[in-house]
Each structure stands twice: as structure tokens, then as C-alpha cells.
Amino acid sequence: MVGLLLSRPLAAAMLEAQAGSHGCERPVHSQSCASSAGPMLEVRPGLYLGGAAAVAEPDHLRQVGITAVLTVDSEEPDYKSGAGMEGLRSLFVSALDKPETDLLSHLDRCVAFISQARAEGRAVLVHCHAGVSRSVAIMTAFMMKTDQLTFEKAYESLRTIKPEAKMNEGFEWQLKLYEAMGCEVDTSSAIYKQYRLQKVTEKYPELQNLPQELFAVDPTTISQGLKDGILYKCRKCRRSLFRSSSILDHNEGSGPIAFAHKRVTPSFMLTTGSQAQCTSYFIEPVQWMESALLGVMDGQLLCPKCNAKLGSFNWYGEQCSCGRWITPAFQIHKNRVDEMKMLPVLGSQTRKI
Numbered sequence: 001m002v003g004l005l006l007s008r009p010l011a012a013a014m015l016e017a018q019a020g021s022h023g024c025e026r027p028v029h030s031q032s033c034a035s036s037a038g039p040m041l042e043v044r045p046g047l048y049l050g051g052a053a054a055v056a057e058p059d060h061l062r063q064v065g066i067t068a069v070l071t072v073d074s075e076e077p078d079y080k081s082g083a084g085m086e087g088l089r090s091l092f093v094s095a096l097d098k099p100e101t102d103l104l105s106h107l108d109r110c111v112a113f114i115s116q117a118r119a120e121g122r123a124v125l126v127h128c129h130a131g132v133s134r135s136v137a138i139m140t141a142f143m144m145k146t147d148q149l150t151f152e153k154a155y156e157s158l159r160t161i162k163p164e165a166k167m168n169e170g171f172e173w174q175l176k177l178y179e180a181m182g183c184e185v186d187t188s189s190a191i192y193k194q195y196r197l198q199k200v201t202e203k204y205p206e207l208q209n210l211p212q213e214l215f216a217v218d219p220t221t222i223s224q225g226l227k228d229g230i231l232y233k234c235r236k237c238r239r240s241l242f243r244s245s246s247i248l249d250h251n252e253g254s255g256p257i258a259f260a261h262k263r264v265t266p267s268f269m270l271t272t273g274s275q276a277q278c279t280s281y282f283i284e285p286v287q288w289m290e291s292a293l294l295g296v297m298d299g300q301l302l303c304p305k306c307n308a309k310l311g312s313f314n315w316y317g318e319q320c321s322c323g324r325w326i327t328p329a330f331q332i333h334k335n336r337v338d339e340m341k342m343l344p345v346l347g348s349q350t351r352k353i
């Protein structure tokens with residue numbers, strides 16, 4: 001800590017430069033080691049944060065009695081065998097320090113790893129390459145969960161201890177989603193589904209190869225559980241289109257203000273009720289959409305049976321009538337579908353159309 005304080009302005013500058021362009025590379029021996037690890041910082045009793053240099057020398061770990069190491073970096077550290085590292089517990093999460101890197105999906109197991117090791121009385125090190133972004137994001141998640149802090153509070157608290165800590169904006173956003181999910185990644189939640197869609201959009205800009213698990217099962221082919229008994233059907237031909245579990249709810253945007261550049265009709269202003277302003281359902285993609293989505297960035301969504309226009313999609317996003325931007329967007333106009341409440345008994349005999 002003393003070392004960090006003494007050389008902080010210089011160290012911080014070096015770290016930023018390093019995190020900016022070489023964050024994913026192997027440590028350059030001379031410059032990164034001195035600054036990045038200092039070699040590590042104790043943020044809670046027995047809980048350390050550090051850079052690549054913290055694991056470069058087994059002595060560093062031994063000196064403070066660390067026996068559990070969580071590495072979030074592009075390469076796994078090469079612990080020298082027979083250097084007293086037997087019994088070391090480690091978890092490696094492969095991740096680059098880039099906003100588009102998916103850390104969110106790993107947070108639960110990272111936090112569990114740290115908690116478990118601490119419960120066993122182990123001293124734990126969380127480290128990345130520079131000790132500034134990736135490890136800070138993981139540590140912040142851990143503090144959010146265990147101390148029940150908001151993202152802002154946890155991050156602020158960590159930055160008081162380590163002022164040069166600065167996670168990239170993509171990780172900040174992911175931690176806010178983590179907070180919104182109650183510090184536990186719920187893969188069936190609208191938040192996570194929307195997040196995964198955004199990740200896919202970034203990853204497959206050419207949209208040649210959409211992962212199958214991205215699509216909700218076509219409700220006409222399902223015999224599996226009808227937990228929620230609401231089905232949405234084409235108003236014109238009654239074809240089943242999607243289930244309520246596919247709806248990705250969003251908070252209303254700022255409504256008319258978001259459309260300040262457009263004229264707002266009085267009838268629009270008169271609508272009441274929490275979801276009344278949203279004239280569309282934004283949903284996850286359903287299997288019947290697949291052929292329409294491939295290879296194009298936007299287009300119409302037509303009923304697979306009668307070709308009635310149901311809505312539209314846009315991988316770059318669309319704005320809901322309430323003003324909220326949804327990216328990517330798959331929207332079905334509410335007035336093109338009928339909501340059917342299914343009795344559980346009827347659920348098992350969904351008709352094939």
C-alpha cells in the first residue's frame with residue numbers, strides 16, 4: 001500500500017496506458033510488474049486485489065498466506081510446480097479488459113469461489129493483469145453481494161482504498177444489471193435475456209450464425225411446462241406466437257419527453273396505467289422468426305401462418321412508444337395479438353397448427 005501511495009500518479013498513468021492498449025497481453029517484464037502489483041492490496045482482512053505481478057513470484061503469495069487465487073485475465077498464471085504452491089486453490093476466468101467482455105455470466109461462480117475460500121479461512125487474491133479493471137469489477141461484485149451494497153456504494157468504497165481502480169464502462173453496466181437482478185444472475189430474467197441478446201448482437205454483427213439457444217421454443221411445438229399460462233396468438237389466424245415468459249419487460253421511458261422532437265397526439269397523452277404507454281410487446285426471438293432475422297439488420301415480423309404484419313425487428317434497436325430504446329428489438333404490436341389465459345389442464349394439449 002505504501003509503495004502504491006508513493007508512486008501513485010506515475011503508476012496510475014502507466015496502468016491506464018497499459019490497460020488501454022495492451023491489457024490483454026502477457027506482462028511486459030520491465031514496466032508492468034513494478035506498477036501493477038505493488039504487489040497487492042488488502043481490501044478486506046484476508047482479501048487481496050492485485051495485478052499480474054502478484055502471482056509472478058510465489059513468495060508474494062506465501063508472505064501474506066494466500067492460498068486461493070482468482071485470476072481474471074487472458075492467460076492463466078503459470079504457477080511453478082514445487083514452489084510451495086501445493087494446496088493452492090485457483091479459479092481462472094478467461095476475459096479481456098474490454099467493454100464487450102461478458103463478465104456478468106461468471107459473477108456467480110467468482111463470488112461463490114471467494115466466499116467459499118473465505119469460509120474455509122483462506123486468504124484470497126483476486127487479480128487480473130493491471131489490477132485496475134477486471135479484478136476490480138469482480139471485487140466490486142463480491143462486495144455488493146456480501147455487504148449488500150449498491151453498485152455505486154461498493155465501487156466507491158473500493159476506490160477509496162484503491163484510487164486508481166477504474167473498470168471499463170461495459171463492466172460498470174454489467175454490475176448495474178447484476179444489482180438489478182439482486183446480485184444473483186437469473187438467466188431466465190428479462191434483464192439477462194436482453195443482455196444476452198445484446199452480447200450476441202456484438203458478437204455476430206454479420207448475423208451468419210445465430211446460436212439456437214437464443215430462440216424461444218415455438219409455442220406450437222411445445223409440450224414442455226406451461227408454467228405461465230399466457231399465450232399470445234395472431235389476432236387474424238389464431239396461430240400461437242409466443243408466451244408471456246418471452247416478454248422482455250422494460251421500464252417506461254420518459255414518454256412524451258423522449259419524443260420531444262415529434263408531435264405528440266393528445267390521445268397518446270391520455271393513456272393511463274403502468275404499461276399503457278407501450279403499444280408493443282418487446283420479446284425474445286422465437287424460433288419461427290429465425291429465417292427473417294438472418295443476414296439482415298432490420299425488417300418486418302410476419303405471422304408464420306397467415307403473413308399478417310405483427311411488428312418489426314431491428315438488431316440496432318428500436319424505440320418503444322413509451323420512449324425507451326430497446327436494443328436489439330423484436331417488437332410485436334399489442335393490437336395484432338390476442339392474449340389467451342390457458343388453464344394448466346389445457347396446457348398439455350397444445351394444438352399443433
Ligand SMILES: [Zn+2]
Nearest residue numbers: 278320321322
Ligand atoms: Zn415501452
Ligand SMILES: [Zn+2]
Nearest residue numbers: 234237303306
Ligand atoms: Zn396469423
